[in-house]
Structures are given as structure tokens and as C-alpha cells.
Amino acid sequence: MSKALLYDATACIGCKQCEQACATQxxxxxxxxVAAEEFQSAHKxxxxxxxxxxxxxxxxxxxxxxxCASVCPVGALQKTALGPVTYDASKCMGxxxxxxxxxxxxxxxEWGKLIPKVQKxxxxxxxxSQGKPTACAEICPTGATKFGERDxxxxxxxxxIRDNPGKYVDHIYGLEEVGGTSVLLLxxxxxxxxxxxxxxxxxxxxxxxxxxxxxxxxxxxxxxxxLGGVWWITxxxxxxxLAEGRLPSENKNGGKR
Amino acid sequence: xxxxxxRMTFWKFVFLFLMxxxxxxxxxxxxxxxxxxxxxxxxxxxxxxxxxxxxxxxxLAAGGFTLTATVHILxxxxxxxxxxxxxLTAFLGYVLVCFALMYDLGKPYNIWHPLIMxxxxxxMFEVAYCVMLYTTVLALEFSPIVLERFNLQRPLKVVxxxxxxxxxCGVILSTLxxxxxxxxxxxxxxxxxxxxxxxxxxxFFFISAIAVGLAMTIFESSMSAKHFGLQxxxxxxxxxxxxxxxxxxxxxxxxxxxxxxxxxxRLAFHRSYETYFFWLxxxxxxxxxxxxxxQRRVRSSAQGLYVAAVLxxxxxxxxxxxxxxxxxxxxxxxRYFPKWSExxxxxxxxxxxxxLFAVAVKYLPIFxxxxxxxxxxxEPVFDETVNSPVLEHAGD
Numbered sequence: 001m002s003k004a005l006l007y008d009a010t011a012c013i014g015c016k017q018c019e020q021a022c023a024t025q026x027x028x029x030x031x032x033x034v035a036a037e038e039f040q041s042a043h044k045x046x047x048x049x050x051x052x053x054x055x056x057x058x059x060x061x062x063x064x065x066x067x068c069a070s071v072c073p074v075g076a077l078q079k080t081a082l083g084p085v086t087y088d089a090s091k092c093m094g095x096x097x098x099x100x101x102x103x104x105x106x107x108x109x110e111w112g113k114l115i116p117k118v119q120k121x122x123x124x125x126x127x128x129s130q131g132k133p134t135a136c137a138e139i140c141p142t143g144a145t146k147f148g149e150r151d152x153x154x155x156x157x158x159x160x161i162r163d164n165p166g167k168y169v170d171h172i173y174g175l176e177e178v179g180g181t182s183v184l185l186l187x188x189x190x191x192x193x194x195x196x197x198x199x200x201x202x203x204x205x206x207x208x209x210x211x212x213x214x215x216x217x218x219x220x221x222x223x224x225x226x227l228g229g230v231w232w233i234t235x236x237x238x239x240x241x242l243a244e245g246r247l248p249s250e251n252k253n254g255g256k257r
Numbered sequence: 258x259x260x261x262x263x264r265m266t267f268w269k270f271v272f273l274f275l276m277x278x279x280x281x282x283x284x285x286x287x288x289x290x291x292x293x294x295x296x297x298x299x300x301x302x303x304x305x306x307x308x309x310x311x312x313x314x315x316x317l318a319a320g321g322f323t324l325t326a327t328v329h330i331l332x333x334x335x336x337x338x339x340x341x342x343x344x345l346t347a348f349l350g351y352v353l354v355c356f357a358l359m360y361d362l363g364k365p366y367n368i369w370h371p372l373i374m375x376x377x378x379x380x381m382f383e384v385a386y387c388v389m390l391y392t393t394v395l396a397l398e399f400s401p402i403v404l405e406r407f408n409l410q411r412p413l414k415v416v417x418x419x420x421x422x423x424x425x426c427g428v429i430l431s432t433l434x435x436x437x438x439x440x441x442x443x444x445x446x447x448x449x450x451x452x453x454x455x456x457x458x459x460x461f462f463f464i465s466a467i468a469v470g471l472a473m474t475i476f477e478s479s480m481s482a483k484h485f486g487l488q489x490x491x492x493x494x495x496x497x498x499x500x501x502x503x504x505x506x507x508x509x510x511x512x513x514x515x516x517x518x519x520x521x522x523r524l525a526f527h528r529s530y531e532t533y534f535f536w537l538x539x540x541x542x543x544x545x546x547x548x549x550x551x552q553r554r555v556r557s558s559a560q561g562l563y564v565a566a567v568l569x570x571x572x573x574x575x576x577x578x579x580x581x582x583x584x585x586x587x588x589x590x591x592r593y594f595p596k597w598s599e600x601x602x603x604x605x606x607x608x609x610x611x612x613l614f615a616v617a618v619k620y621l622p623i624f625x626x627x628x629x630x631x632x633x634x635x636e637p638v639f640d641e642t643v644n645s646p647v648l649e650h651a652g653d
Contacts, residue, residue, distance in 0.1 A: 094363020111292030234332035
């Protein structure tokens with residue numbers, strides 16, 4: 001079954017240990033300067049935002065049907081059965097369509113490097129495949145970030161909303177957004193406060209392009225037949241005209257200028 | 258034979274300037290990376306190298322499939338006289354698109370990866386394959402011109418035998434990837450401004466490619482007539498102009514209907530950043546050329562056709578820029594303007610296109626021989642001295 005992360009913003013104390021654990025896990029540097037950076041970047045794959053006294057994590061949502069994996073021409077990005085959306089830099093050619101297509105604008109690029117990579121949270125696939133929680137969930141001192149089965153976490157999130165009336169916004173972010181994500185969020189204040197768009201489609205976005213692409217196998221033979229047919233008709237007409245000894249008329253096909 | 262002296266003309270100067278700037282920008286791009294050579298950012302990952310060099314480049318080369326279909330499939334022989342320059346334009350266009358792509362890709366040496374790492378769900382994968390195959394088709398369609406020049410009869414015969422299947426492949430591949438460049442943007446319904454996001458984007462991109470194909474053929478024939486001293490194929494261009502009216506009309510009606518259906522039409526009368534660019538595009542691409550071309554007087558004059566064609570080309574360049582840049586500025590919250598080095602590379606690509614066209618016309622049988630008015634154009638290639646005025650018409 002697919003794994004997921006449940007982040008409960010009301011339990012978060014903004015200690016940013018998840019940021020540090022994430023950087024260590026992904027071999028990225030982490031110091032005070034990086035900690036002070038507010039948003040995600042190619043060297044900071046998750047961040048804890050602060051608005052007044054409220055916190056909110058941002059990280060790759062690891063969508064159930066990810067746009068990035070669907071648009072990647074070389075399959076460098078892949079949705080794994082366990083949940084993580086992984087990235088293989090050796091396949092990537094750097095077209096950056098994933099960055100354009102991601103509904104959460106998550107993938108970042110190493111603009112300063114001569115041989116750049118896409119960087120995003122990949123939900124610790126090495127740890128997850130060994131049955132371990134992600135680095136951020138493991139380090140979290142308050143259990144605000146919890147790792148587990150997606151179904152169980154959804155049930156738990158529902159339970160928390162039900163048991164604490166008025167504590168949460170009545171919405172599990174990531175339950176339905178773009179067909180569901182492997183990161184689920186609970187918050188006491190509207191998600192827009194932290195830049196999460198809530199007008200987002202409930203349907204998986206890859207369908208929008210695949211609906212068109214899936215017609216291609218029909219279109220190719222059909223187009224070939226129609227064009228071949230038109231070619232046959234126009235040239236046959238010319239042949240018949242010549243055989244009957246009249247010059248192909250100027251206004252139809254053939255004839256000299 | 259006197260040794261030709263290199264004379265500096267205005268256009269030669271422009272050409273050399275653009276080339277020099279382009280070469281320097283190339284150096285910056287490949288020694289310091291995308292960050293130093295572009296104004297791209299995590300919020301704005303696609304800039305002018307995608308918008309102009311790829312989207313517009315492919316669109317501007319659409320005359321190739323439009324005209325080969327007209328001449329070889331519909332068998333309208335009147336159009337035959339302009340097919341060679343049109344194929345040349347298309348072939349150069351695609352070669353330059355592939356060239357410019359090497360700048361935009363973060364890891365250009367992996368450009369061949371889609372050949373073996375396939376993701377059939379990706380529009381980009383489909384575009385990559387189609388562009389690759391269609392460039393091959395265009396090279397083959399162009400090859401008779403080169404083979405004739407060197408009098409290689411055997412391969413010439415082979416190419417002529419497979420010409421019709423080749424043309425059919427070309428038309429299918431073009432239909433697919435011209436429309437797919439629009440399909441690319443179907444996956445961003447919330448990011449792209451409603452003026453430009455439409456489920457009909459693939460259709461719009463395809464129809465406008467035909468319109469631009471016709472307009473570019475008119476433009477390029479007029480330019481060639483002027484600068485290479487050829488006789489203008491006015492009757493042919495008039496006919497293209499007539500078809501252009503129909504294509505633009507269909508496109509215009511579909512666009513307006515689509516905006517109305519999605520309830521966006523009223524937005525067009527609200528003052529906003531996007532509205533200005535929207536109207537600029539609609540005026541240049543549809544309204545002004547239609548006003549010109551519906552008048553028989555304009556449609557039958559060389560000047561009128563030329564002006565209308567230029568408007569259509571500029572209009573749809575604006576359209577592609579709007580879809581890929583203007584339409585994203587609202588949702589990403591950043592204004593993008595290309596860095597000098599991005600402009601320099603694009604300028605170099607455009608100048609290179611003009612120069613290569615001029616060189617090809619000079620050394621290859623592009624235009625029917627009797628139409629070449631200027632003397633010495635068809636001189637054997639090998640008699641040219643080093644300082645041959647190859648760049649005579651560069652940048653024209």
C-alpha cells in the first residue's frame with residue numbers, strides 16, 4: 001500500500017529540525033543562512049513557513065498522479081508504488097517541463113551550475129523502501145509530521161477534525177487536490193495563508209494532456225489514408241484528362257501556369 | 258576575374274554585430290550556465306529560448322508542410338514555382354530550432370535521451386519525436402535540390418520515388434507536433450491566464466501554424482523577389498492570400514467563440530496587463546490582416562499582401578509569446594524580460610537563418626533558372642574566391 005506523510009500544523013512548533021534532517025538526508029548543506037531562507041529552493045527541499053504564530057511546512061506533495069512524471073519526456077521522474085515521486089538526474093536532459101507543469105511549482109533548478117539538476121523532495125525513497133519513515137517524520141519532536149499508510153493517515157486526519165471542533169479548517173489538503181497527494185496537510189488557518197492554492201482541480205492533471213495524446217495512434221493511419229486518398233484522386237483525375245486527350249483544365253488540378 | 262572587395266553595408270554590419278554578440282553569449286551560456294546567461298528562475302523556468310526559438314521557430318517553418326500538401330497531395334501545380342524556397346525556409350527553420358534547443362536544455366548532451374527513454378504520456382516526448390522525424394523528412398525533401406546541383410542522378414531517382422509517402426509523413430508529423438506545442442500547455446489550467454488557456458489550444462496552434470505558413474510563404478517570396486532580383490510570383494501569392502483570409506476567419510471565429518463559451522470575453526474589456534497583450538495579439542494576428550485581405554484591391558497588390566503577411570507573422574509571434582510568457586506572469590507573480598544574452602542568442606539564430614537562406618539561394622538551384630535576373634548567381638561553387646560576398650544579403 002502507498003505511504004504518505006500527514007502534517008498537522010497545529011502540532012508544529014517551528015523548530016525546523018525537519019529542514020535540517022532533510023538537508024542531511026539529501027546531502028545538501030544546512031547552516032544558519034539556509035535556515036533563514038524562507039522558501040524552498042534547489043538546496044532547501046522543505047521549509048517551515050511562519051505567519052503570525054502559525055506554522056506550515058512546504059514540500060513536494062508527491063502526487064498520486066503527478067504532472068511532473070507525466071510530462072517528463074525521458075521518464076526521469078517516476079511515481080513509485082510506495083508513494084515517493086523519484087528523480088533520476090542521469091536521465092534528465094534539462095527541459096524543465098516538470099517545473100512548468102507542477103501545479104504546486106515544487107521542482108527547483110540548479111541555475112548556477114553548469115550541469116544542473118532538478119531538485120525536489122523525493123520522500124526519501126531509500127528509507128521508505130526499507131520500511132523506515134522519512135527523515136523529516138523521524139526527527140519531528142512533536143509528531144506534527146507523521147509517516148504511515150495513506151489510508152490510515154486519512155482516517156486519522158478525519159478523526160482529528162471530528163474530535164476537535166473549531167480547531168482545524170475542515171479540509172484535508174491533499175486528499176482530493178489534483179486527484180490526491182502523498183502529503184496530507186491539516187491547518188488551523190486557511191491554506192491560502194501559506195500560498196497553497198485551494199482553487200485547484202480535483203481531477204488528476206495528466207488526463208488533460210493524455211486525452212489528446214491518446215488519439216495519436218488513431219490519427220496516424222487515418223491521416224495517412226485520407227492524404228493518400230486525396231493524392232490518388234487528384235492524380236487520377238489528371239491521368240484521365242490526359243487519356244481523353246484534353247488538357248487538364250487550368251482551374252482544377254494540373255496545367256501550366 | 259577581379260578579386261571581389263569586401264564592402265561593409267548596413268545589413269552586413271547588423272549581421273556581424275548579431276553574430277559577435279551571439280558568440281559571446283554562447284561563451285557565457287556554456288561556461289557559466291543558465292543562471293548567468295538568462296533571467297530564468299524557479300518561478301519562471303521557460304523564457305524566450307522556448308517561446309521564440311522553439312514555439313515561434315516551429316510555427317514560422319510551417320509553410321513547408323502547408324505547401325508540400327498543396328502541391329503534391331492536392332496536385333495544384335500552379336504553386337510549384339514557390340515550393341523550393343518554402344522547403345528551404347522550413348528546413349532551415351527546423352535546423353535552427355534544434356540548434357537553439359541546445360542552449361535552452363540544461364544538459365544538451367542528453368538531447369538524444371527521448372530516443373531510448375520513452376514516456377508516451379509526455380507531450381514533450383511526442384514533440385521531440387515528431388520534430389526529430391520531421392527534420393529528417395525535410396532534409397530528404399530538400400535533398401533533390403542538393404543532388405541536382407551536383408548532378409547525382411541515382412540518389413535523385415530514389416528520393417523522387419519515395420517523395421509522395423515522404424510528403425504524407427511530413428504532413429502527419431507536422432499536424433501532430435504543431436498542435437502538440439499547444440497541448441504542452443493543457444496541463445497548466447490554473448497557471449495560464451484564461452485568455453490563453455483553452456481546451457482548444459492544440460487546434461488553435463495547428464490552425465495558426467497554417468496561417469503563418471501561408472503568411473511566411475508570401476513574406477519570403479516577396480523578400481526574395483526584392484533582394485535576389487527575381488520575378489514576383491504575384492498570381493500565386495494572391496491565391497495564398499485568398500486562402501489566408503479563410504484560415505484567419507476560421508481561427509478568429511473559433512477564438513472568439515471559445516472565449517465567449519468560457520465566459521472570458523468580458524475580461525477582455527477590463528483594463529489589465531494581460532488585456533493589452535491580448536488586444537495587441539488579436540489586432541495584429543486577426544483584425545488588421547482581415548481588414549486588409551478582404552479588400553480585393555489589397556489582396557491583389559504585392560504591397561498589400563506583403564503588409565498583411567508581416568502582420569500575421571508578428572501577430573502569431575505575439576500569440577506564442579503570450580501563451581508562454583505573458584500568460585504565466587500573473588500566476589507566478591514575476592515579470593520576465595529576457596537578459597541581453599538571451600536576446601543575443603535569439604538574434605544570432607534569426608540572423609543565421611537569413612544568411613543561410615541567402616547562401617543556399619546563391620549556390621543551389623532554389624529558384625527556377627530563367628527567373629534569376631542577376632548575372633553570375635549560378636556560377637560554379639568552386640570558382641569563388643575566399644572573400645566571396647557570401648553575406649551579400651545577410652540579415653536582409
